[in-house]
Every structure is written in C-alpha cells, then in structure tokens.
Amino acid sequence: MGHGASCGRPSEEVDFFGAAQSGDLARLAAAVSSRPSLLRRTTLFDRLSALHIAAAHGHLQVVSMALDLCVEPDVVNRHKQTALMLAAMHGRTECVRRLLDAGANILMFDSSHGRTCLHYAAYYGHSDCLRAILTAARTAPVSQSWGYARFVNVRDDTGATPLHLAARQGWRRCVHVLLENGAIVSASSGAFGFPGSTPLHLAARGGSLDCVRQLLSWGADRLQRDSVGRIPYEVALKRGHAACAALLNPSSAEPLVWPSPLKFISELEPDAKALLEAALMEANREREKRILKGAKNSLPSPSHSDDGATVSEGAEVCSICFDQECTIEVRECGHQMCAACTLALCCHAKPNPATQSQPLPTCPFCRGGITRLAVATRAKAGDDDDDEEGEGRLESPRHRRSRRSLNLGSGDGGSSSLMGSIASSIGKMGRRKTDSSELQVQVDDKP
Known part of the structure; x- marks a missing residue:
C-alpha cells in the first residue's frame, strides 16, 4: 500500500x-x-x-x-x-x-480482514507496539466495557487472535508479550491458516522453533487437534520441520510450564520474574538437548555455557540443590532458595484443566504457604547466626555447602524426605548460568 x-x-x-x-x-x-x-x-x-x-x-x-x-x-x-x-x-x-x-x-476494525491495531502489531512483529497498546488497554474504556482479557484475544474475520498471527509469522517476542498478558495459548482459529488450528499448529507449520518453545512453556496442548484431526506434531512432520516435530512428539518428555494460574506469579517484581523465567528457559533447554540430539536437521539450542553454575564469593548456596546461589526469597518467612528450585516448587503440581486452578506451593523449610516472592538480599559479613566466635568472616561456598548438607541430614525425617523429593524433581533442570546476559528476558524485537 x-x-x-x-x-x-x-x-x-x-x-x-x-x-x-x-x-x-x-x-x-x-x-x-x-x-x-x-x-x-x-x-x-x-x-x-x-x-x-x-x-x-x-x-x-x-x-x-x-x-x-x-x-x-x-x-x-x-x-x-x-x-x-x-x-x-x-x-x-x-x-x-x-x-x-x-x-x-484501540477497538476499531479495518474492512480488509476485520483486524485491530493489536492484530497489526502482532502480524508484523512489533513487540514494543504491542506492549504500548496493551498498557493503554488496561486503563482505556475498552477494559471496562469490553474486558481486557477479551481484547487480548480479539478475533479478526478469519477467527485469528493476535497470538495466532504472531505464532504463524514466527515472532517469538510478540508471542511472549501476548502470553504474559493473558492470551489463550490453545485457542482454535476459524479459517485462518487451517480451520481449527491452535497457535502451536501455526508455529509448527511455519517451523518456528522459538515460538514452539514459548507456547509449550506456557502450557500449549500438544495433543489438541485441528478440524481434520491433526496434532501439531503431524503438521511439523508434513512440513519437514524435524526439530519442531521432535519437541512436539507426544512420546517426548513434557517441558516445565510457567505457573501462570498462580496469583502471585502475575504480581512478581520484574527482577524476580526475570530470574524465574531464566530458570524455566534453562530447564527446558537441557530437556531439548536430549530430545534434539537424535533429530535430523535440528536447529541448535541457544548458546550457553555447559560449565557448572557460578556462585559468587560470599553468596548463600541453595540448601535444596546445594548447587546454585540463593536468588529468590519467600517474603512471608524470609527463607531463600535458587530460582530453579523455586520454579520447581511452583511447577510441581499441574493446574486443573477445568478450573485452571493450581494448589498454592509451600515453603520446604517451614511448610508455610508461598504467596509472595522477591529477589533475595545477600547477607552482610558478620550476620551469620552460626558464627559463634564473632569473626565476621564469610565462609566459602564449598564450606557452606558441606555445612548445609550436614544440617539437612540432622533434621527430622519429614524435612529430609521433602528436600529429597524436591531435589529429585529439580534434577532434570540442569545448571543455570547466572550472568546478566541471561537475565535479560526478551526485551528486543528481533524475531
């Protein structure tokens, strides 16, 4: 035009x-x-x-x-x-x-395809424009008259939501923005793409591995069928996208899913949310390495170090996995753990498909309910309660790790069993590199 x-x-x-x-x-x-x-x-x-x-x-x-x-x-x-x-x-x-x-x-429709400004931003891959429109929609009259959730999932004349358009075009930044703002991850389209397609079908059709990753990590159903009975795995196979098909294969391991139904997840501070999202990405990346290992023509996973997680000098080591630095704190009781262990606690129970409700996770140390998380504050030198000699000296991570292991073993049997169960569930998550580059979660508009 x-x-x-x-x-x-x-x-x-x-x-x-x-x-x-x-x-x-x-x-x-x-x-x-x-x-x-x-x-x-x-x-x-x-x-x-x-x-x-x-x-x-x-x-x-x-x-x-x-x-x-x-x-x-x-x-x-x-x-x-x-x-x-x-x-x-x-x-x-x-x-x-x-x-x-x-x-x-923001709720005007064109005459070509019945699309709004939100559809345009999603189709052409402009995530910053998407954020601006969605931010305005929260306070615009449409949020009261039409409903914010309804606007995020508004359909065009072909029955496509903005998420359908972004997934089909392969814009992972836009997919992420829409998902975190309440887009329905497994909504069926009308005539767009192929009748009855979900965003996962459309991402598989386009061979967008990044969009498939995003949708799966937000709970997209790999077994949902389109109008002719095909699951996304079959669509990816037909189009020759081997890597997408490997992840979508119903026989492959399911990814960890972002615990969006939990109320406190939507109220997280940006820094805490970035830590948890980085842990989720790393956990699923380790899973993908095993799945894609035998896939022909598979696309490489995002580059990252295979070295063990780095722990800063003087940092508190997580008492659950004994491997990573404590970065998340439970506000109610003050107990701290790493982002990977926190995520495993939140993702341990899958939400009820009928009600989308999810049991409230509990702190593994005091069994209190977790309703608020924040970035952990590092203890200052001399604040260690166990420093009876008052030397005001921080222990090395290796020393603290062995001491924590002994303390954990000397506790009651119920706590030891709980820790073992959680550690087992986290064992598949792999190690996470805690540098600043990995905490920058999806901020640019590059597809």
Whole structure:
C-alpha cells in the first residue's frame, strides 16, 4: 500500500502530502497556515490523510502537530484503517504512544480482514507496539466495557487472535508479550491458516522453533487437534520441520510450564520474574538437548555455557540443590532458595484443566504457604547466626555447602524426605548460568 500523494491533485495538495511523507514540519505549518482545510483532505485512491502518512513514516512531530490542530485521531482511509493501525503495522512505537495519548480507539476494525491495531502489531512483529497498546488497554474504556482479557484475544474475520498471527509469522517476542498478558495459548482459529488450528499448529507449520518453545512453556496442548484431526506434531512432520516435530512428539518428555494460574506469579517484581523465567528457559533447554540430539536437521539450542553454575564469593548456596546461589526469597518467612528450585516448587503440581486452578506451593523449610516472592538480599559479613566466635568472616561456598548438607541430614525425617523429593524433581533442570546476559528476558524485537 502506498503512503504518498495520488496523481491528479492540485500542486498545493501534492506538496502538502509530500511534506507529510518527508516529515517537513516547516512546509506543513506554512501550508496549513495559508489553507487550514488541507488537514481534512485525503489522497484520491487510498484516502490517506496527512495523519495517516506521518504515522506510517514515523514522523512524530507531524503527528503531534496534526493532533494539536484537532485532527480526529480515528479518521479512516479507504480500507477503514486508522493512523494507529498504520503506525502499529510499521513499528512506529512513539507515534503509537502519541496517538494513544490523544485518545485513539484501540477497538476499531479495518474492512480488509476485520483486524485491530493489536492484530497489526502482532502480524508484523512489533513487540514494543504491542506492549504500548496493551498498557493503554488496561486503563482505556475498552477494559471496562469490553474486558481486557477479551481484547487480548480479539478475533479478526478469519477467527485469528493476535497470538495466532504472531505464532504463524514466527515472532517469538510478540508471542511472549501476548502470553504474559493473558492470551489463550490453545485457542482454535476459524479459517485462518487451517480451520481449527491452535497457535502451536501455526508455529509448527511455519517451523518456528522459538515460538514452539514459548507456547509449550506456557502450557500449549500438544495433543489438541485441528478440524481434520491433526496434532501439531503431524503438521511439523508434513512440513519437514524435524526439530519442531521432535519437541512436539507426544512420546517426548513434557517441558516445565510457567505457573501462570498462580496469583502471585502475575504480581512478581520484574527482577524476580526475570530470574524465574531464566530458570524455566534453562530447564527446558537441557530437556531439548536430549530430545534434539537424535533429530535430523535440528536447529541448535541457544548458546550457553555447559560449565557448572557460578556462585559468587560470599553468596548463600541453595540448601535444596546445594548447587546454585540463593536468588529468590519467600517474603512471608524470609527463607531463600535458587530460582530453579523455586520454579520447581511452583511447577510441581499441574493446574486443573477445568478450573485452571493450581494448589498454592509451600515453603520446604517451614511448610508455610508461598504467596509472595522477591529477589533475595545477600547477607552482610558478620550476620551469620552460626558464627559463634564473632569473626565476621564469610565462609566459602564449598564450606557452606558441606555445612548445609550436614544440617539437612540432622533434621527430622519429614524435612529430609521433602528436600529429597524436591531435589529429585529439580534434577532434570540442569545448571543455570547466572550472568546478566541471561537475565535479560526478551526485551528486543528481533524475531
């Protein structure tokens, strides 16, 4: 679709639309000053206003000028597309935010496919635009009248939700943003792709291993069938995507699933959530290494060190796995453990498929309920309660690990049994590298 001026217009209008396309604010201001009605004019064929053209090309100052001069933010073109839709289509995040601040309607549908601005951002892979729209949707009138969860899962004319579009195109960043904002992971499409397809079917069709990973880790059903009875595994096999088929094979081990039904998971602080997500990714990565080992033409897992987990000098070693640094703290009782062990506690019981409810996890040390987690604070030198000589000296990780092991063995049988059960469930998770690069969970827009 072109965003320039149409032929057959007076030279004054052609110059005006050309200035909007190039972002020449001075020319636009001069033209509007001499002829204010130009702001209401559109191109001949596509019916594009200056606001449409500026938003599509990312000219924030021109967009702001038009809005300040009372141009309607929801003016539509020939295909009933708003400036917000075009800005989302082209990834113009700042223009998207400016239009949202001006009150642009996020629940308008175009006439081509019945899609909203959320569909456009998801289809073209602009995760920053997705975040901006979803953030605005929480406080917009649509969240009260239509419902926020309903908006996240809004369908176009083909029955596709934004998650269907993002999964089919292979945009893993967009898939993640939609999932963490309540997108239904196993919703069936209408006529989009293939009737009855779930996002997992569509990711398998496109061979997007990253999207398959994301969907499985958020609980996508590998056994759900489309309208002709195919599971995602069969779709991946037919398309020749061996790596995706290996992960989707019903006989392969199931991945750990992000415990989204737990209320406190949605209220986590960003740093604590990043630690747990990194632990989930590492656990499933270790599982994938075993599954993909025999798969032909398999794609490599993301690069990471195979060395053991590094523990900072003076850091508290997790008393469950005796392997990683304590990074998560249970706010109610103050007990600390590593992110991998915390995740295993939360993922130990699968949610009830009928109610999506999940039993509240309990602290393995005091058996108290876990309702709030935070990033663990490192103890300062001299704070060790067991330092009877008052030397104020931190022990080495190896010394602390052996001491913790002895203390654990001397406890009551019930606690030892519990620790052994949890340690066994975590044994498959592998080791996690705790450097800063792995804690940056999905922040850029690269597919």
